[in-house]
Amino acid sequence: MRRCPSLVLLLFLSLAPAHAAEDTDVGKFAPQWLHQTREGTRDLTHWLVRSIDGWFGDKPFEDNGGEVSGRIRISGLHREDKGLEASARFRLNVTMPNVNERAYLFLGRGAEDELVEDQPETFSRPWLLLPEDRDEDQTWFGGLGYHLREHVDLRLGVRSGYKPYAQARYRRIFWPNDTTTLHFRETLFVSSSDGLGATTSLNLAHALTERRAFRWRNSATVSTETRGAAWSTALGVFHTFGPEREISLEALANGETARPVKVREYGLRGIYRQPVYRDWLIGEVILGHFWPRGDRDPDRREAWALGLGVEMIF
Numbered sequence: 180m181r182r183c184p185s186l187v188l189l190l191f192l193s194l195a196p197a198h199a200a201e202d203t204d205v206g207k208f209a210p211q212w213l214h215q216t217r218e219g220t221r222d223l224t225h226w227l228v229r230s231i232d233g234w235f236g237d238k239p240f241e242d243n244g245g246e247v248s249g250r251i252r253i254s255g256l257h258r259e260d261k262g263l264e265a266s267a268r269f270r271l272n273v274t275m276p277n278v279n280e281r282a283y284l285f286l287g288r289g290a291e292d293e294l295v296e297d298q299p300e301t302f303s304r305p306w307l308l309l310p311e312d313r314d315e316d317q318t319w320f321g322g323l324g325y326h327l328r329e330h331v332d333l334r335l336g337v338r339s340g341y342k343p344y345a346q347a348r349y350r351r352i353f354w355p356n357d358t359t360t361l362h363f364r365e366t367l368f369v370s371s372s373d374g375l376g377a378t379t380s381l382n383l384a385h386a387l388t389e390r391r392a393f394r395w396r397n398s399a400t401v402s403t404e405t406r407g408a409a410w411s412t413a414l415g416v417f418h419t420f421g422p423e424r425e426i427s428l429e430a431l432a433n434g435e436t437a438r439p440v441k442v443r444e445y446g447l448r449g450i451y452r453q454p455v456y457r458d459w460l461i462g463e464v465i466l467g468h469f470w471p472r473g474d475r476d477p478d479r480r481e482a483w484a485l486g487l488g489v490e491m492i493f
Contacts, residue, residue, distance in 0.1 A: 213456060213491075221493040224249060228273050228284070236277030243276035249287075254305045254488035260471065260480060264310035266317065281326040285336070291318045294336075295344050296378045296400050297366035302411040302433070308448070308467045308484035344370035358386040368402075376402025391418045394429075407437030413448070423461050424453040444471040459492040 228247050229240045249271035256264045270287035278284075290311055293303050304311045311317060322336025334346040346368045353361040362382040369375045378400040385393045395414040401407070415429030432445035446469030455462040465486035472479040 210456060213460060217459065217491060217493050220249070220251070220491075221247075224271060224273075224493075228275060231284075232275035232277045234277075235275070238276045240276065244274060245276050246272075246274040248272050249493050250490055251493070252305070252488060252490045254486060256305070256308060256310055256484065256486045258308055258310065258482055258484040260482040261310045261484075266305065266311055268305070268317075283324045283326075284321070285324060285334070286321040288317060288319050291320075291338055292373070294318070294320055294338060295346075295368055295370050295373050296376065296402070297346060297348065297364075297368065298378065298400070299364075299380050299382075299396065299398050301396050301413060302398050305486065305488065306448075306450075306465070307431070307433070308465060308469070308486050342371050344368060344373070360384045374403030376400060376404070387416075390420070391416065393417075405437075406435050409433075409435045415448075420453070422454070422458060426451045439474045440472050440476075442472075444469055446470055455489070461490045461492070463488045463490070 225247050229245070232240055232245060249269070252268045254266055254268075256266075258264075268287070268289050270289065271285065273284040273286070275282065275284065290304055292298075300306060318339045320336055320338035322334055324332055324334040326332045330349055330351050332348050332350075334348065335343070336345075337343050346366055348367075349363075349365045351363050353363065355361060360383075362380070362384075364378075364380040366378045366380075367376075368378070378398060380396075380398045382394065382396045387393055393414075393416055395412075397410070397412045399408045399410040401409075411431070411433040413429045413431035415427055415431075417425055417427040419425045427448075427450045429448050429450075430445070431448055432442055434441050434443040446467055448465065448467040450463060450465050452461055452463040454460065463486075465484075465488070467484040467486075469482050469484065470479045471482060
């Protein structure tokens with residue numbers, strides 16, 4: 180298992196109630212360490228962004244809509260058919276008033292194929308309880324986005340230090356009635372190594388009660404690198420207890436239409452998320468049971484999986 184710095188401490192905090200942590204010696208140390216980490220990360224990113232923005236003009240950053248927001252996620256996974264794994268992801272979004280009111284920067288670290296294809300987070304490897312190799316699957320990325328129109332933005336980025344890619348995205352929310360929303364997103368992408376393609380995301384949400392909802396989320400990608408269409412679907416029930424606190428149970432499946440085995444994997448996934456310290460450190464537990472099958476496998480296998488994650492918002 181690859182170890183991330185302070186992973187054990189963060190995962191411990193994700194399982195402990197926020198108020199209980201402050202009653203122990205570890206709890207007294209942890210908030211101070213967490214505050215210093217968060218404030219240091221935020222101060223560094225703000226200083227860097229303000230400096231870059233200052234190259235293009237003299238508008239005060241904070242007084243003219245300048246924004247910096249980011250998330251750092253550390254997760255650990257144990258899956259019966261894959262073993263133990265740990266990973267870290269990072270994402271930063273920036274609006275700089277002196278560059279352009281419609282322009283923004285993005286920076287982070289994540290899975291290379293998910294990044295280029297603009298895959299929804301719910302179908303990313305950590306949420307599907309699939310391991311990822313930090314050297315082969317993950318990459319640093321950065322780029323510039325531009326809000327062309329109300330529902331359209333263009334993005335030009337670089338990942339792995341030298342591989343360029345570009346995206347054109349259309350996003351729209353529809354309200355069939357007072358309790359139902361339909362989120363549609365279409366992304367056209369082109370990259371130097373992955374060719375040309377498109378990803379379509381369609382998410383339906385229906386409120387059952389004030390705190391409970393049914394969601395059906397879908398994604399399909401066609402490109403020069405896929406066999407037919409690579410698709411994912413998940414449907415389930417979600418119950419919220421407050422901000423960033425939610426429990427859900429979903430049935431999900433994924434596959435590719437032109438492969439010998441059309442459904443690569445299906446299974447059940449339960450997720451519980453809640454703040455574990457203030458409102459900016461979010462812990463989560465993901466439990467899943469899956470039935471995967473490769474193209475050469477005669478039958479499906481069974482695999483239990485458990486994931487623990489911590490996300491810091493700054």
